[in-house]
Amino acid sequence: MNMAKISISKDFSEYPAGRYRVDGKHSGEVFRDDLLIPTLEENDIVEINFDGSMGYGSSFLEEAFGGLVRLKKFSKETLHQKLRLTYKEDPFIIEEIWHYIDDAPIKS
């Protein structure tokens, strides 16, 4: 079973910001398409650590995680099997992310 770890502050940016790619190189869309999707495709389990950044906007989180389901990249069930999310500093962010995944509208 392959397992990968992503530390957002170390592997992506300490200043994640923006929703779409045009909003900056550390946006939710860039994180999702360039780092998260390839890692999810290559591994059975992906552990994501959110500690160490300068804060997350909900728009970033919704685009990065809700976008996986909304754009039909992964199903909710697959994400529940594959993703392990940790954030010691603010556990409510993790609840928020699962809410974005579980309630994401799916584009027809």
Next chain:
Amino acid sequence: MDIGDIPAWIALAVSAFTLYQQGKQNDKATLEREEHKKTSSDQLRDLQRKLRLEQMIKDLEDLLTLTVDYWTQPGSTSATSALMIKSKSQDLAYRCNDYNRFLWISAAADFSVIRRTITGGQFEVKSRAALQTTDPLIREASHLISNFKTKLRQTCDSLDRFL
């Protein structure tokens, strides 16, 4: 027993009684000192908690100012306010978790709703147009932050035994 020993026995009994009384007084005084010490320490703890809550109220007022400033400017010109909103929200969220022993039970969850409201949707989207101050998002943010501040004040009042 010699009759001359009686005053000595009386003196001994009086001494024993006095010693017993003194012991009782000392115990009472020690108890009172400990109670006083505990009350003072509780009062100091409540004061320190109150100061922290008052600081949270000030920070929430700053957060509302930043929020209104951010959303009433177009997305292309408000990156600094956005960073400050995220940093302040993160700090307040940590404090809601750290102070859970003396905040209300849903404080962290309530603050999470505030953060979702003020940093969701078109937050940090460069093409976003400026909102009017009467926009539902700003009204909702003001309402949520105001409710949170009210609950913090009520917690301060309960620490003062005011309510």
